[in-house]
Amino acid sequence: MIPPRHLAVLLPPMGDGESPDKLLQAAAALARGGPLDVLALRGPDGAALPPQATGTSTRWWDLNHPGLQRVDADALIPLFLQALDVAQIPSPSLLLLPPGPLGEECAARLAARLGAAPLGRCGDIEVDHHTVRVRRAAYGGRVELHMDTEAAVCVGSWRPTAPASDAPLAELVQLTRTLDTPLPAPVAAQVLESTDKMPALEGARLVVSGGRGMAGDTGFGLLTRIADRLGASLGGSLPTVDAGWVPVARQIGQSGKFVNPKVYFAVGISGTPQHLAGVSADSRIVAVNKDPSAPIFGRADVGVVAEWEALLPALLAELDSTA
Amino acid sequence: MNILVLLSGIADPKWALPSTLDTAALEQQRARYPLLSPFDEAALELALKLRDADPATQIQALVSASSAHDPLLRHVAGFRLDQVSGFDATRWPAWNGTALASALAAHLRTRTPAPDLLLIGREFGDLDEGSLPALLAEALALPFRSLVLGVRATAEGLELVRQQGPAQESRPQALPALAAVTNHARNRLRHPLLKNVMAAKKMTFALIELPEAGRPQLQLRGVATAPQAVRASACRMIEGDVIAQARALAQLLKTPGVPA
Numbered sequence: 156m157i158p159p160r161h162l163a164v165l166l167p168p169m170g171d172g173e174s175p176d177k178l179l180q181a182a183a184a185l186a187r188g189g190p191l192d193v194l195a196l197r198g199p200d201g202a203a204l205p206p207q208a209t210g211t212s213t214r215w216w217d218l219n220h221p222g223l224q225r226v227d228a229d230a231l232i233p234l235f236l237q238a239l240d241v242a243q244i245p246s247p248s249l250l251l252l253p254p255g256p257l258g259e260e261c262a263a264r265l266a267a268r269l270g271a272a273p274l275g276r277c278g279d280i281e282v283d284h285h286t287v288r289v290r291r292a293a294y295g296g297r298v299e300l301h302m303d304t305e306a307a308v309c310v311g312s313w314r315p316t317a318p319a320s321d322a323p324l325a326e327l328v329q330l331t332r333t334l335d336t337p338l339p340a341p342v343a344a345q346v347l348e349s350t351d352k353m354p355a356l357e358g359a360r361l362v363v364s365g366g367r368g369m370a371g372d373t374g375f376g377l378l379t380r381i382a383d384r385l386g387a388s389l390g391g392s393l394p395t396v397d398a399g400w401v402p403v404a405r406q407i408g409q410s411g412k413f414v415n416p417k418v419y420f421a422v423g424i425s426g427t428p429q430h431l432a433g434v435s436a437d438s439r440i441v442a443v444n445k446d447p448s449a450p451i452f453g454r455a456d457v458g459v460v461a462e463w464e465a466l467l468p469a470l471l472a473e474l475d476s477t478a
Numbered sequence: 479m480n481i482l483v484l485l486s487g488i489a490d491p492k493w494a495l496p497s498t499l500d501t502a503a504l505e506q507q508r509a510r511y512p513l514l515s516p517f518d519e520a521a522l523e524l525a526l527k528l529r530d531a532d533p534a535t536q537i538q539a540l541v542s543a544s545s546a547h548d549p550l551l552r553h554v555a556g557f558r559l560d561q562v563s564g565f566d567a568t569r570w571p572a573w574n575g576t577a578l579a580s581a582l583a584a585h586l587r588t589r590t591p592a593p594d595l596l597l598i599g600r601e602f603g604d605l606d607e608g609s610l611p612a613l614l615a616e617a618l619a620l621p622f623r624s625l626v627l628g629v630r631a632t633a634e635g636l637e638l639v640r641q642q643g644p645a646q647e648s649r650p651q652a653l654p655a656l657a658a659v660t661n662h663a664r665n666r667l668r669h670p671l672l673k674n675v676m677a678a679k680k681m682t683f684a685l686i687e688l689p690e691a692g693r694p695q696l697q698l699r700g701v702a703t704a705p706q707a708v709r710a711s712a713c714r715m716i717e718g719d720v721i722a723q724a725r726a727l728a729q730l731l732k733t734p735g736v737p738a
Contacts, residue, residue: 260608441730456713
């Protein structure tokens with residue numbers, strides 16, 4: 156049965172390697188054959204996101220604003236509000252944004268502006284007649300909150316956990332509009348020179364990641380060289396960001412980035428729920444830890460019990476010798 | 479400058495969760511094994527840094543607490559703040575972000591002097607996933623800056639260092655404002671001085687009554703242990719000496735996506 160609640164996916168301009176595929180597939184499955192609107196924002200220099208047919212009837216809105224330069228929530232909130240007007244999204248509705256700091260900030264602020272229920276960072280979402288049910292991680296990923304609401308408008312960010320649907324593709328209608336809502340005044344921001352030259356986590360096929368067990372810059376120096384040899388991206392757990400070994404933009408976990416590589420190479424990572432919440436269930440985990448009882452081996456596909464101080468130099472030498 | 483730091487604290491994750499999972503039991507766990515989260519610590523440390531730079535800076539803290547005897551209140555007071563008070567965490571749980579933001583906003587409007595700068599961790603304790611800071615800024619109609627890594631007072635207000643997409647940026651910020659602070663090696667919380675810790679032991683604290691908010695939009699129907707990802711097969715361990723392990727790993731990692 157088609158849920159009596161209109162679904163819309165709100166997409167900020169996508170950065171390198173970012174893809175809304177999983178969110179779109181999950182939203183289409185949630186629509187159960189009902190209509191889905193995709194509101195994709197972009198600035199004058201951004202390429203339009205290629206429209207994607209989904210498993211439900213979809214209206215794909217390519218919405219550009221000639222003045223959009225800086226992609227932050229201050230600029231995106233008025234654009235999303237105008238986009239909702241342009242697309243005439245009816246109520247009751249469920250508005251979904253991608254996971255990550257920007258999507259989550261936009262979701263909360265939009266909820267406040269619309270007088271909507273803020274669903275937060277959702278794991279699972281169900282729509283049952285007028286009721287929206289969500290599950291949200293809490294207590295460092297150890298606990299799940301089960302919540303529901305009948306609010307006319309609900310806004311949340313969504314990290315779908317269910318496998319992608321293989322439903323046949325349905326009708327796709329493409330629409331293009333230019334938005335003209337006033338944007339905030341330009342910000343006198345100075346970009347600080349970054350020493351981080353590694354590939355982005357988003358879209359990486361291989362992510363090399365370290366944890367508290369790396370015990371310092373030396374270990375991350377080795378991991379960086381290994382990632383470089385493999386053309387991989389580099390990430391770290393929350394404690395490694397606290398320690399300053401990895402920038403916060405590379406934090407993986409419930410409070411950080413969600414990654415979906417083919418292989419996640421985890422070194423010195425114990426495998427807390429908080430961290431593993433940031434790794435897709437589709438990713439194969441290759442784990443190195445000196446503790447054979449580390450929880451990471453309960454989730455990994457391949458494991459190595461070893462001291463990183465001995466293993467990583469040998470791995471680097473092996474990669475160099477076979478380059 | 480008047481700074482208000484909003485703190486929640488988390489349950490120390492080293493301890494197992496209570497066998498009965500409900501919000502009351504979890505809050506008791508938080509009060510029994512309290513820790514400031516890395517985001518709480520970063521927010522408090524930035525406030526202390528601003529006071530280091532200008533001793534006239536006043537710092538007050540408002541803490542989500544289980545009672546007036548919550549050890550978190552005393553811990554926070556150990557940093558020699560100008561005022562530490564709490565509000566009832568059970569009555570105002572952070573999962574209900576709209577209600578908490580609305581109640582906090584109504585309370586903050588009554589504070590004199592009004593805070594120039596609100597500092598809060600990027601996530602407000604174990605029950606918030608990052609919505610509360612943004613909701614509070616909207617409820618107060620304050621400029622909101624997320625992912626703040628550093629702050630410095632200037633003649634015009636503040637200079638903020640924050641994460642903007644993949645880069646860090648420095649930007650001016652007029653006051654009043656609300657900054658949600660994230661973790662970074664530069665803003666790890668210092669240790670309190672022993673004399674201040676001892677002074678805090680003699681203090682008494684009060685829970686502030688937050689004004690009633692409207693009808694909640696979200697209902698909490700249950701709390702459960704989070705499901706763990708289920709593996710179809712056992713982890714394949716690479717055995718042998720370090721050289722053999724390194725060789726096998728190199729082969730595996732050079733062809734990501736190919737089953738090992």
